[in-house]
Amino acid sequence: MAVQVKEREHQDVETEQLMSGCEAIAEAIRLADVDVMAAYPIRPYDGVMQAAAKLIANGKMDVEYIVADGEHSQFEIVKHACAVGSRVFVGSSGVGWFYAFEAIAVTAGLRLPVVAICGNRALDDPGAFGTEHNDSLAVRDLGWLLPWAETAQEAMDLALMAWRVGEDKRVSLPVAIGLDGAFLTHSQQIVKIPTQAAVNKFLPKFDLGDRLLHPDNPITIAPQVDQDWLMEIRMQNDQAMRKAHDVISEAHAHFKELFGRGGDSPFLDEYMTDDAEYVVFGQGTLALPMKVAIRRLRKEGHKVGLVRLKWFRPFPTQEIVKSLSRFKAVGVIDRDYSFGSPYYGGVLYNEVRSALYSLDKRPTIVGFIAGLGGREIEQPMATDIFEKTKAAAGDIKSGDTCHWIGVRS
Amino acid sequence: MSDVKETSITVEVVYRGIFQKTLAQRICRSIVLAARKRGHTGTAFARYGDSPERNGVPAKQFAVVAINNLELEASMAKYEPAVVDVTIAVDDTLVKGVESWAWYGRQPIWKPIRKDGFLLVTSTNTPDEVLAQTDTALRPYTLVIVPGGASFAGLWVFKDDHTDYRCLGALAKVSPDWVRLEDVKALIKEQTKDDGAVQSAQYGYDGAKLRPVKAGEGTSGHEVLQFEKPGWTTMRPGIIVNARKPGERNPQYKKYGARTLRPVVNFDTCIKCTMCWLDRPDECFEVTPEGHYEVVYQACIGCGICAQVCPVKDCIVMVDELKFEDHEDKWQFWKKDHDGYNKWFETKSGVSANPQVRTPPARQEGSGNANPSANPTSASGGDD
Numbered sequence: 001m002a003v004q005v006k007e008r009e010h011q012d013v014e015t016e017q018l019m020s021g022c023e024a025i026a027e028a029i030r031l032a033d034v035d036v037m038a039a040y041p042i043r044p045y046d047g048v049m050q051a052a053a054k055l056i057a058n059g060k061m062d063v064e065y066i067v068a069d070g071e072h073s074q075f076e077i078v079k080h081a082c083a084v085g086s087r088v089f090v091g092s093s094g095v096g097w098f099y100a101f102e103a104i105a106v107t108a109g110l111r112l113p114v115v116a117i118c119g120n121r122a123l124d125d126p127g128a129f130g131t132e133h134n135d136s137l138a139v140r141d142l143g144w145l146l147p148w149a150e151t152a153q154e155a156m157d158l159a160l161m162a163w164r165v166g167e168d169k170r171v172s173l174p175v176a177i178g179l180d181g182a183f184l185t186h187s188q189q190i191v192k193i194p195t196q197a198a199v200n201k202f203l204p205k206f207d208l209g210d211r212l213l214h215p216d217n218p219i220t221i222a223p224q225v226d227q228d229w230l231m232e233i234r235m236q237n238d239q240a241m242r243k244a245h246d247v248i249s250e251a252h253a254h255f256k257e258l259f260g261r262g263g264d265s266p267f268l269d270e271y272m273t274d275d276a277e278y279v280v281f282g283q284g285t286l287a288l289p290m291k292v293a294i295r296r297l298r299k300e301g302h303k304v305g306l307v308r309l310k311w312f313r314p315f316p317t318q319e320i321v322k323s324l325s326r327f328k329a330v331g332v333i334d335r336d337y338s339f340g341s342p343y344y345g346g347v348l349y350n351e352v353r354s355a356l357y358s359l360d361k362r363p364t365i366v367g368f369i370a371g372l373g374g375r376e377i378e379q380p381m382a383t384d385i386f387e388k389t390k391a392a393a394g395d396i397k398s399g400d401t402c403h404w405i406g407v408r409s
Numbered sequence: 410m411s412d413v414k415e416t417s418i419t420v421e422v423v424y425r426g427i428f429q430k431t432l433a434q435r436i437c438r439s440i441v442l443a444a445r446k447r448g449h450t451g452t453a454f455a456r457y458g459d460s461p462e463r464n465g466v467p468a469k470q471f472a473v474v475a476i477n478n479l480e481l482e483a484s485m486a487k488y489e490p491a492v493v494d495v496t497i498a499v500d501d502t503l504v505k506g507v508e509s510w511a512w513y514g515r516q517p518i519w520k521p522i523r524k525d526g527f528l529l530v531t532s533t534n535t536p537d538e539v540l541a542q543t544d545t546a547l548r549p550y551t552l553v554i555v556p557g558g559a560s561f562a563g564l565w566v567f568k569d570d571h572t573d574y575r576c577l578g579a580l581a582k583v584s585p586d587w588v589r590l591e592d593v594k595a596l597i598k599e600q601t602k603d604d605g606a607v608q609s610a611q612y613g614y615d616g617a618k619l620r621p622v623k624a625g626e627g628t629s630g631h632e633v634l635q636f637e638k639p640g641w642t643t644m645r646p647g648i649i650v651n652a653r654k655p656g657e658r659n660p661q662y663k664k665y666g667a668r669t670l671r672p673v674v675n676f677d678t679c680i681k682c683t684m685c686w687l688d689r690p691d692e693c694f695e696v697t698p699e700g701h702y703e704v705v706y707q708a709c710i711g712c713g714i715c716a717q718v719c720p721v722k723d724c725i726v727m728v729d730e731l732k733f734e735d736h737e738d739k740w741q742f743w744k745k746d747h748d749g750y751n752k753w754f755e756t757k758s759g760v761s762a763n764p765q766v767r768t769p770p771a772r773q774e775g776s777g778n779a780n781p782s783a784n785p786t787s788a789s790g791g792d793d
Binding site: 222 | 457458512638640641644647651652654
């Protein structure tokens with residue numbers, strides 16, 4: 001049943017609120033005028049559920065809010081709603097995300113621009129609510145766009161970007177925003193809430209065009225195709241993913257113009273890298289303690305910096321090559337792990353090394369596994385990471401090692 | 410230059426989906442096992458894309474025999490061999506063309522047969538009658554009639570009427586270098602301990618009628634139905650295909666190739682009760698301006714359910730598909746030339762168009778219903 005939406009106070013004025021990452025996402029759902037969202041509780045994603053339910057109950061948001069019987073149905077519901085032309089939102093965490101895996105795979109295959117968050121959480125077993133990126137990363141080969149946020153503000157901004165980019169006809173792919181459990185989903189920060197008018201300028205109405213599933217537009221979606229058609233379909237999805245790169249750049253430029261935020265590059269956030277010799281590379285909230293360490297180490301005369309990845313898919317290969325080839329050594333910090341992978345490293349580590357493979361002059365890339373299961377990255381660990389990165393400089397083979405940081409023996 | 414390969418032989422069995430699946434499998438497996446007796450190796454497989462099979466829709470299974478594993482490799486990891494030495498069609502109506510699923514179009518039965526290869530057809534008709542419904546040959550081959558009608562059963566049952574043994578005997582006649590009659594017999598004896606079954610292989614060998622076919626022989630009367638598959642730049646994004654609009658039929662998949670029997674209608678006796686129209690599993694009836702129900706032969710799969718549910722005796726009669734040259738709807742014919750149509754109906758069906766005239770029983774010699782579940786007299790019964 002549709003609720004009566006009250007006129008928002010100060011609706012034409014940008015406001016500030018103290019809110020968690022989950023609440024910031026709920027605000028984005030309201031601002032984007034989402035038609036259908038589907039929910040099923042799992043921590044830390046359920047923070048969005050609660051925040052959105054509160055907005056609806058308070059008459060501030062009108063969205064079809066469907067509580068599913070499990071994550072698989074949850075993702076199927078929005079996939080189908082999207083096919084009939086609804087702007088949708090969905091999300092989950094950890095093993096709940098995995099329970100939806102079939103629906104997640106087919107959503108990308110069908111080019112339906114579902115926007116989701118993955119409140120990053122360690123995969124059970126053992127039970128741990130804290131953040132670890134293996135849940136989001138498990139879909140890295142399926143055709144989802146995967147941005148990662150550092151702050152609650154960025155969570156909201158990336159959500160608005162997600163609908164804009166995902167629904168763009170050149171892309172038409174689903175987007176899953178990675179939000180670190182607890183540190184981002186459940187920590188309240190000051191967030192600037194843009195005006196509805198500005199958001200409306202940024203986000204056009206969702207229009208599937210002749211792909212709309214409707215009796216007036218008789219189409220069949222997802223027939224059995226076998227080997228006769230499948231490679232062509234994969235090729236189409238690949239082209240869409242490739243185009244997403246430029247569409248993100250366009251959207252980022254427009255976003256900056258309208259809202260004055262977003263940084264220089266849509267893909268990389270560089271911190272104190274101008275004269276840096278040794279940098280760390282990673283994504284999500286681990287950038288925060290690392291920046292503290294950088295300021296401390298800089299005072300001691302170390303030329304250190306940070307490059308934070310904002311979009312893991314599409315992987316901004318050229319931007320990364322251009323950025324990282326400037327340094328003597330790069331420490332890639334993975335808040336994930338890939339058992340049995342090359343050099344027993346994390347996912348980011350191996351992707352970054354692969355991106356730099358053909359360079360004549362490569363920095364040493366050292367791997368670090370840190371903060372698994374939401375373990376805090378403390379300052380001594382950050383120092384350790386920089387020291388090991390610096391020690392590896394000049395010896396490219398020393399990067400064939402991944403260091404576990406802060407693990408008890 | 411001969412197209413014959415000295416190192417391997419490829420045999421395909423074209424059959425009616427589901428009804429003859431087990432039959433095709435038994436033939437293909439037996440070819441490999443019989444050839445194994447003289448030291449050859451081989452592989453047997455079904456065309457993966459045919460599964461899940463549809464009632465009556467043409468499907469294929471294959472047997473490849475080679476002198477050793479190295480030579481066999483060229484025939485492995487394939488869905489469908491591009492060229493075969495022998496095709497075995499276990500229902501003679503399959504010579505009207507093979508349309509498997511959508512976008513494959515309708516292909517001549519001999520399409521993959523190499524020059525001077527063999528087309529074995531189980532049939533009670535003469536070689537020339539079968540040839541008259543086979544597409545015009547582009548290269549010479551030999552048509553071989555294996556005695557016996559089409560053997561139909563279901564998915565879970567097998568009609569053990571020795572069709573497989575007769576086919577193996579006939580194969581031994583045309584490819585003795587690969588499948589020897591004594592090996593076929595020894596295999597069957599091992600498997601069945603039944604001398605009657607062994608005798609059926611001998612009967613297939615002795616009774617097979619060979620009819621050399623020259624390029625240019627056959628009929629040009631069948632519809633050409635071929636499609637270009639779209640590329641990634643021309644396909645609709647999002648795994649979308651155009652659906653049929655109301656009243657429109659699928660241009661890429663005609664379905665008539667699934668028929669062994671087709672229904673013919675006596676419009677004189679039709680009481681317009683709607684039963685055929687209601688119960689047909691495919692949308693194959695159109696309502697005429699006068700309220701009759703006419704079969705759309707482009708879309709009818711010959712399941713026989715309309716004839717089964719029709720309450721009027723001999724109003725819908727299932728007739729051997731090999732007796733027809735076209736897929737035209739017939740109601741207009743009846744409207745324009747009532748007597749001419751009724752004469753046509755009587756000629757095709759063998760029953761009188763006048764219900765007052767008694768029709769002799771057993772009008773349909775040798776042919777069961779294409780759908781065993783629609784045929785209450787079939788011993789093998791229903792399936793699914």
